[in-house]
Amino acid sequence: MAAAQFLSRGKKIVAIGRNYMEHVKELNNTVPKEPFFFLKPTTSYVPSGGKIEIPRGVVAHHEIELGVVIGKNGRDIPESQADAHIAGYALAIDMTARNMQDEVKKKGLPWSAAKGFDTFTPIGTFIPRSAIPDPHNLNIWLKINGVYKQNGTTADMMFRIPKLVEHVSSIMTLEEGDLILTGTPSGVGPVSPGDEITAALISPESGEVLADLQFQAVERQTGYAFKPTQ
Numbered sequence: 001m002a003a004a005q006f007l008s009r010g011k012k013i014v015a016i017g018r019n020y021m022e023h024v025k026e027l028n029n030t031v032p033k034e035p036f037f038f039l040k041p042t043t044s045y046v047p048s049g050g051k052i053e054i055p056r057g058v059v060a061h062h063e064i065e066l067g068v069v070i071g072k073n074g075r076d077i078p079e080s081q082a083d084a085h086i087a088g089y090a091l092a093i094d095m096t097a098r099n100m101q102d103e104v105k106k107k108g109l110p111w112s113a114a115k116g117f118d119t120f121t122p123i124g125t126f127i128p129r130s131a132i133p134d135p136h137n138l139n140i141w142l143k144i145n146g147v148y149k150q151n152g153t154t155a156d157m158m159f160r161i162p163k164l165v166e167h168v169s170s171i172m173t174l175e176e177g178d179l180i181l182t183g184t185p186s187g188v189g190p191v192s193p194g195d196e197i198t199a200a201l202i203s204p205e206s207g208e209v210l211a212d213l214q215f216q217a218v219e220r221q222t223g224y225a226f227k228p229t230q
Contacts, residue, residue, distance in 0.1 A: 003071040003087030003176055004126040007047065010069075010177030013040040013121060014168050015094055019183025020156050023063075026186050035159045035167040038111055040094070040181075044121040048213045052095060052191065053119045056219065057226035060120075060191045063094040063184035064142040064150050064199050066135060068161055069126060070178040077169040082162035085174065089127045089135060091201045091211035093142070094181055095120035095191070100226050113224075122197075123179075124211040131210065132203075135161055138210070139202040140185065144195050152185025153204070193219040 017036045018029055046052065054060045071087025094115070101114035132138070141151040159167070164180055174180075191197060199213040 003069050006069050006090070006126065006177040006179060007045055007123065010042055010179055011175055013042060013044070013179045013181060014174075015040050015115065015181040016159070016164055016183045019158050020152065020185045021158060022156070022186035023184055023188065026188070035164050037168060038115060040121055041116050043118055044116055045123050046119040046121070046215070048122070048124055048215065050122070050215060051119065052122060052197065052215050052217045053117070053220035054191065054193055054217055055097065055117060055224050055226060057228075058097040059099040060217070061096045061098040061188050062142055062144070062149065062191050062197065063096060063188050064140055065092050065094050065181045065184050066138065066140060066154055066201065067092040067123070068135075068164070068180040068182060070174045070180070071176055073173065073175050074169050075173040077165050077174070079162035079166045082165035083129075085165060086129055086161070087176075088129045089132055090179065091124040091140070091199060091213055092179070092181055093122040093197070093199060093213065093215075094184065095122070097226065098190075099228065103228060117224075122213060122215050124213050127211055137204060139204050140200075141202070142187075142197065142199040144191065144197055146196075146198075149189055150185055150187035152187070154182070156185060157182060191217045193217050
């Protein structure tokens with residue numbers, strides 16, 4: 001399988017949480033001592049130009065992220081060999097049902113439903129590793145209706161990509177086509193039905209747009225509806 005086919009052939013999305021200090025602060029979370037992650041289903045992918053479906057009763061938040069596409073299977077991969085297992089990158093948005101997440105966190109329950117709805121991982125096209133010599137020197141931004149909401153740099157990652165590959169692969173085998181979402185800068189916030197969401201990944205040296213995304217948010221009319229417990 002070519003890694004560029006990760007949207008249709010990848011088996012899992014590994015999403016790193018709390019990897020940008022300002023984002024940790026804005027949600028009043030604790031700072032992790034080692035990389036922290038959760039899983040999202042690949043059925044949550046929606047390509048650029050599609051629609052983000054917001055379930056009824058859900059307060060959905062955007063989290064713009066750099067995704068790492070795995071190109072070679074590996075287990076217990078040391079940081080020094082991480083590059084050999086990376087095929088490339090993709091720009092992604094980790095959508096979160098924030099009110100659902102807040103409720104289950106208080107109860108000590110898993111986040112799977114809050115992160116795993118269909119269309120909750122808007123995703124761009126594959127970017128070969130050769131096109132990004134330094135993934136820790138990229139500008140990343142997201143706008144809603146033309147207004148900047150997130151505007152950060154991947155230089156602010158607390159745990160860098162080789163460390164993420166090492167940590168995740170020490171727990172579960174990384175397979176070709178898997179995607180690691182590397183965390184989000186500060187500025188996360190709500191997306192409402194009718195909103196137009198745009199995002200981009202920029203090389204700060206050349207100003208080149210390496211990837212861009214465009215989506216419309218709509219209300220999902222069927223399926224699960226969130227009702228907070230009293």
